Amino acid sequence: MSELLKRFKGITEDPGLSFTQKARYLSLEAENSLPYPELDEETAKALEERVICDMYEGHAPFKPRYVMPDYSVVLEKGSTFLELDPATTLDEAINSLMIAYHHVPSVTNMPVFIGRLDNLLLRFCDDVSDEDLYKKLKLFWRYLDRVLPDAFMHANVGPTDNRVARTIMRIDAELKQIAPNLTFIWDPEVSSDEIFSQACESIIECSKPHIANNPLHQPLFDEYGYGVASCYNVLPLCGGASTLTRINLREVARRSKDTADFFENVLPKYIDLNFRLTEARIDHLFNKSGFFEGFLVKEGWISRDRFTAMYGIFAMAQCVDELQAKEGRSGKYGHDETANQLGHRISKVLFEAVEARPMENCWRGKAMLHSQAGLSDDDGCTPGVRIPYGSEPDPVTHVQALAEHHAFYPSGVSEILTLDETIENNPAALEQLVKGAFSLGFREFSANVSNNDLVRITGYMVRLSDIEKFKECGGSRINTTVLGAEAADKGKILERAPRVMSHELAPRYSQ
Amino acid sequence: MNLPLATVSKVLKFSCVDGPGNRLVLFLQGCNFACPTCHNPHTMKLCNDCGDCVPECPTGALTIVQGKVVHDPNICDQCDRCLDVCPINANPKVTQYNVDDVLALLYQNKPFLNGITISGGEATTQLKFIIALFTAIKTDEKLKDLTCFIDSNGYLPEAAWKTVLPVTDGVMLDIKAFDNTLHSLLTTRSNQRVLASAKQLFAAGKLHELRYLLIPGRTDSSQEIKELADFVRALDSATPLRLNAFQHHGVKGEALTWPTMKEPDTERIAAELRSAGLTNVVVPAVYI
Structure with a gap:
């Protein structure tokens, strides 16, 4: 049996995977057994060394990474292909969406964006009582988590204060599900103080929603506007992103003699190679x-000319610390002014390079720079421009250190602030922190409250109690060797992958 | 007139436990109580330049210059060894701030802040500075919407409160015990002024919150809890009352042998106080 067939066999027989998870990994293996799109030697080498990275999106891209449909099309006009009439009631609208989601691909084959739900549903709610609205949306929410179990699936509400947005945030805080992820789009000119407070109270309850700063995002997009998908990718509605590639800035710094070499030679080289990979x-x-x-x-639902390319970077912290060391300076990223300014300069150079490069088959002819949140296996590299986990300063200093980066990342900055649970008794403090962050130029705000079961890892949600179960079954596995076959079987059952996965983070089968 | 200076042991730019919203907090050095249960005992006394900490500093951040202990924050790695070895519960790492220094901090962090809180140590031992600072904030166009709070043990006399209350928006006041003998044991001082301060602040509309530290076997007796309920009801049963639960975090000395206050007991007492008519009892979010 060939190596490839052995891998197929291994997947079909892996007791830790559900049958849908097996089907997904089999399809990924099949795609990846095809030859890669043709790359020149230099680009292939950089990819092989993982200085640049394709997020393991697969060897034969046959669907965009992120698809951001204008779901109002199917609600208003119906769908000939899906044999759906236009929706006339809330029940029909929710039902059409539930059907539509199954036909929207993404890198994970599940939808990463399920719409700006209040915009979509509000017009069907006139004759629906508050109680009925709550019941219907609650069932809808349960359906999403159970049938589309991907932590990257993302709903948006706001910026207006409306019944649908309020009810969704209420249900989300009650159910504390991993899926869907949720963004509240905030605009001080449009959003009421009450709904902003509700969003902050919900964060304290379940670390959701993520809050997006509409006045900074909206001007970059046109009348169609934008949506927030996956973990904080801000993309054109009725389009999306073809692909996400990224540069490992730590590796670029390691290949540089000093800061001057980094800026003059090594970084421009890898910026170019990552463009070639993207192209x-x-x-x-x-x-x-x-x-x-x-x-x-x-x-x-989508338009061919509304797909951008996300041009990602990560490991800014390690890059800056590496360059600081090469210059004989000890100040660390996130804590030292010189180090922070070096980081801002790198972001600016990256932004200018991405703006300057014409791209074919790309919305507005250019890619969009993105501070990328990471994969589960990133070898000690910190996501995007984040400060390494565990060494973050107080939340205010944290925001002040990073705010200047945000202007350079139009397709999103994945950033998480960890707040201790004393915030529970004082939501006004969280509100002020969000307002402060936005006034300094933060594009988006996400927080973990440290006693929540539901927390963000690189941007997607997990339940701490699930991780705890995993740790426990790790212990059982060790015990199995002593306790024999019966215990071994039990141990393997406990090893099952969680029902709701973060599929983007597990782009390959690994045994 | 001499410009007042504050001796500051610590500045926080983010605090959600020192008054409404997010607050910049100045912890002033020095206290007129000496509670064994203090979780910041190194803020109690002012440094007497004995120099015992200097040889203990692993990074050489502490030196003696002209008989004074000098701290270099650029070398210090915040290991707090100096605090552990200090024989008098002082802190060699304090910084002197004048009013303009604090105003600069407020400007820098203004978008994040709902206000400022002066804590300690005992804030009111540096009353002149507080009055000067709060007056400056209230008359500054860019800062005057910040609220000015004091976190106090209540030992300040009535006449002195009158000098600071016109520029103060609210006070968080600790009551350690109602039985005066117990209060003396727990603080080294009588509680008469503390109880009088609570009444005075309430009458002035400046009592933002009362705080009561539950210590098992000491301040959690049914008699103490009854007096607490009676006292709060006599003010207004809706007065915010924050129950704190004694924990060992930060504590030095004898009180480390005292039992900690557990969540179920705290909840039980909170329930008793609520059934006694108090409508605004807050329990700790965390037990560490």
Whole structure:
């Protein structure tokens, strides 16, 4: 049996995976047994060394990484392909959405964006009582978590204060599910103080929603606007992102003699190589995969010319510390003014490079810079421009250290503030922190409250109690060797992958 | 007139436990109580330059210059060894701030702040500074919407409160015990002034919150709890009352042998106080 067939066999027989998880890993293995889109030697080498990274999106991109449909199309016009009439009631609208989600792909094959739900549903709610609205949305929420169990699936509400947004945030705080993830889009000119307070109280309850700063995002997009998907990717609605590639800035710094060499030679080289990687992947998607001939485009859910390319970076902290050491300076990223300014300078250079490079088959002819949240295996590299976990200063100093980066990352900055649980008795403090952060230029705000069962890891949600169960079953596995076959079987049952996964973070099967 | 200076042991830019919203907190050095249960005992006394800490400092951040202990914050790695070895519960790492220094801190962090709280140590031992600072904040166009709070043990006499209350928005006041002998044992001082301060602050509309530290076997007796309920009811049964639960975190000395206050007992007492008519009893969010 060939190595490949052995891997297929291993997946089908892995007792820790559900059958849907097996099907997914089999399809990934199959895709990855195909040759990679053609890369020049230098780009292939950089990818091999993982100085640049394709997020293990697969060898033959046949669907965009993030699809951000305009779901109002299916609600207003129905769908010929799906044989759906226009929705006329709230029940029909929710039902059409539930059907629609199954036909929206993404890198994980599950939808990462399920719509700006209040915009979509509000017009069907006139004759619906508050109690009925609550009941219907609660069932909808339960359906989403159980049927589309991906922690990256993302709903948006706001900026207006409305019944749907309020009810969704209330249900989300009550159910404390991992899926869907939720963003409240905040705009001081539009959002009421009450709904902003509700969002902050909900964060204290369950670390959701994430709050997006509409006045900073909206001007970058057109009349269609934007949506927030996955972990904090801000993308054009009715389009999305073809691909996400990223530069490991730590590796770039390691390959540089000093700061001057970094800026003059090494960083520009890898910026270019990451562009080439991005272009090769986009070329396959647009010119070979046939994706844009499908019904999503024909019916107007998405438009071929509204897909951007996300140009990601990560390990800013390790990069800056590496360069600081090469310059004989000890100040650490996040804590030292010189180190922080060096970080801001790197972000600016990256932003200017991405703005300057024309890209084919890309919304507005350019990629969008992104501070990328990481994979589960990133070898000690800190996500995006974040301060390394465990060494963060107080939340105010934290925000002040990072705020200047935010202007350079139009497609999103994944940042998480950890707050201790004393905030529970004082939500006004959280509100002021969010307002302070936004006034300094933060594009988005996410927080973990440290006693919540539901917490963010790199941006997606997990339940701490699930992790605890995992740790316990790690212990059982060790015991199995002594306790024999019966215990071994039990141990393997306990090893099951959690029902709700973060599929983006597990892009490959690893035994 | 001499410009008042504050001796500050610590500044926090983010605190959600020192009054409404997020507050910049100045912890002033020095206290007129000496509670064995103190969780910041190194804030009690002012340094007497004995120098015992200097040879203990692993990074060489402490030196003696012209008979004074000098601290270099650029070398210090905050190991707090100096606090552990200090024979008098003082702190060699204090910084002197004048009013303009604090105003600069407030400007820098203004978008994040609902207000400022002066804590300690005992804040009111440096009353002149507080009055000067709060007056400056109230007359500064960019800062005057910040609320000015004091966290106090209540030992300040009535006449002195009158000098600071016009520029103070609220006071968080600790009552350690109602039985005066117990209060003396727990603080080294009588509680007469403390109880009088609570009444005076309430009458002035400046009592933001009362705080009561539950110590098992000492301040959690049914008699103490009854007197606490009676006292609060006599003010206003809606007065915010924060129950703190004695824990060992930060404590030095004898009180480390005292039992800690557990969550179920705290909840039980909170329930008793609520059934006695108090409507605004807050329990700790965390037990560490």
